[in-house]
Amino acid sequence: MPVRDDARYVEFVAANQQRLRRIAYLMTGDWQVAAAATQEALVRVYVEWPRAVRAGALATCARQSLVAAVAELAPAGTAAPAWADEPDTDRQVVVRALARLPLEQRQCLVLRFYDSLALDDCAAVLGCETAEVRARTAEGLVALRRELSRQGFDDMPLFSQQLEGVR
Amino acid sequence: MSELREIMLDAATPDRDWLADHHALLHEGRRRVRRRRLAIATAAAAATVLAAALAVAVASR
Numbered sequence: 001m002p003v004r005d006d007a008r009y010v011e012f013v014a015a016n017q018q019r020l021r022r023i024a025y026l027m028t029g030d031w032q033v034a035a036a037a038t039q040e041a042l043v044r045v046y047v048e049w050p051r052a053v054r055a056g057a058l059a060t061c062a063r064q065s066l067v068a069a070v071a072e073l074a075p076a077g078t079a080a081p082a083w084a085d086e087p088d089t090d091r092q093v094v095v096r097a098l099a100r101l102p103l104e105q106r107q108c109l110v111l112r113f114y115d116s117l118a119l120d121d122c123a124a125v126l127g128c129e130t131a132e133v134r135a136r137t138a139e140g141l142v143a144l145r146r147e148l149s150r151q152g153f154d155d156m157p158l159f160s161q162q163l164e165g166v167r
Numbered sequence: 168m169s170e171l172r173e174i175m176l177d178a179a180t181p182d183r184d185w186l187a188d189h190h191a192l193l194h195e196g197r198r199r200v201r202r203r204r205l206a207i208a209t210a211a212a213a214a215t216v217l218a219a220a221l222a223v224a225v226a227s228r
Contacts, residue, residue, distance in 0.1 A: 022181070
């Protein structure tokens, strides 16, 4: 039975912390909240370590822990990112628009497009059916496009390719 | 690379360096593991006591 190997755990943390923090940032729109969510997710990975190693599912365990931590720390996203008073750049606009989407849609968009997870893997992380992931992703893309348009960024690339891909 | 992924990659560029606190992670992780083990042991002990009490009650009938 796998035991908690602190050295391997620290290696895992070092190898995954930045990627997890970036995922959390895209889900929350706030680097500080993202850091807190990542720290919490990594503690949960430590607790689940033997089970996750046995199942060969450390990466899935880390993503599940992160999704749960984000849902607890920032279920509604962040209304006012730290750079709200700075001139808008494309990336700020997208993060702000993402933060306004429902949590389930944000999770699907970030895991599918940023983390490049397949439908099955995304469903395993979120604990739902693949059909549900497909539906949430499609709804999320439509909502994101609507949100960008509402903010006056009609000229931003509107993901037509992605919309076709998830239908 | 899809357009949306490209924008997300750019958007997720950190504002500053950050590293998880390994010592805090290990400390808190060990604390939660101990707490979980204690909860399991407590539940097991409670079940044992309950089973013994039931056995005594049945035997004394």
